Amino acid sequence: MALILDAQGPQRDAAIAAAVVRLRAGGLVAMPTETVYGLAADADQPEAVARIFAAKGRPSDHPLIVHIGGATASEREAALTYYAAAAPDFARALMAAFWPGPLTLILPRRSDVAQAAAGGQASIGLRCPAHPVAQALLVSCRAAGIWGLAAPSANRFGRISPTHAAHVAADLGCLADEELLILDGGACPVGIESTIIDCTRDEPVLLRPGTLSRKQLEHALGCSLRDRDAAAPRASGTLASHYAPNAPVRLLDAAQLQTALDLLGAQAPDLAVYHRSPLRCACPRVRLRRMPDNPQAAAQELFAALRELDAAQPRFIWVERPPADEAWDGVRDRLQRAAA
DSSP: EEEEESSSSSHHHHHHHHHHHHHHOOOEEOOOSSSSOOEETTTTHHHHHHHHHHHHHHOSOOOOOOHHHHHHHHHHHHHHHHBOOOOOHHHHHHHHHSSSSSEEEEEEEOOTOOOOTTOSEEEEEEOOOOOOOHHHHHHHHTTTTOOEOOOOOOSTTTBBBOOSSSHHHHHHHTTTTTTTEEEESSOOOOOOOOEEOOSSSSSSEEEEOOOSSSHHHHHHHOOOOOOOOOOOOOTTSSSSSSBBSSSSSEOOOHHHHHHHHHGGGGGGEEEEEEEOOOOOOOOOTTTEOOOSSSSSHHHHHHHHHHHHHHHTOOOEEEEEESSSSSSHHHHHHHHHHHHH
């Protein structure tokens, strides 16, 4: 079984030190970030990066995000310039506004670094996470000669992302303790993956929404964000089908949910329903769970809620379609991909 170390209490320094030893040796470490838990390896060790792809069952041409840190802005700048061949002014405006935080920037990659992590592309995704455990790990890694950690979500490819250490253990716990070390940093406070902005062209392009709204991003940029197009580089979490539980997910509006439950009545099959609007249900085999009305709260619990509902092995998971306003873009994106 994978080894879990407490990284929140008095043993944090020892846990971080053990993780750095593991990473320097080319091993895997699951680390908490503010978004989800990541499955980390030294981004500059191709063999270590290959272990990420193998553990997740992830295609090797599907790029990974490289996490960088630093105790000061100058240290973060050094890590940035180590991996990126250039960073346009609008990318730096986003860094100044949202780093450390849940924002990934796709930048031109220096040709001599992180080729395996980049999936062979000439670009690289970089993020500076805000979680204190992730920051402490990255600072310690830099002191040990590791510039950045490639770290996709710490789960099987295409499945529900982990927001607790227990989720990582459930998905990847079959790996032996010498293969995977898990740093337990508690529940992830954001709960869905980072916003991704393509900065390889003359203007910024939104590749994946997160909890940062378009209004926030455009205010920092001083210009409009373009939407994803066919020229966009490949990026994490942008496949049509992703974040999926075992049970099929169906998105329905509130009226459709209520009509379906009324028609099924007491004969409804085993169902799980994740909803915001009040619902009536006459069948005890239907499990109802309320979704928060606040989009940030909904994002924070989304993956944990889907895991909890899926654990009951329903035939289907029905989810009330999120509102159309931009504050719900990240949650809506994850649910649409889960339903695909």
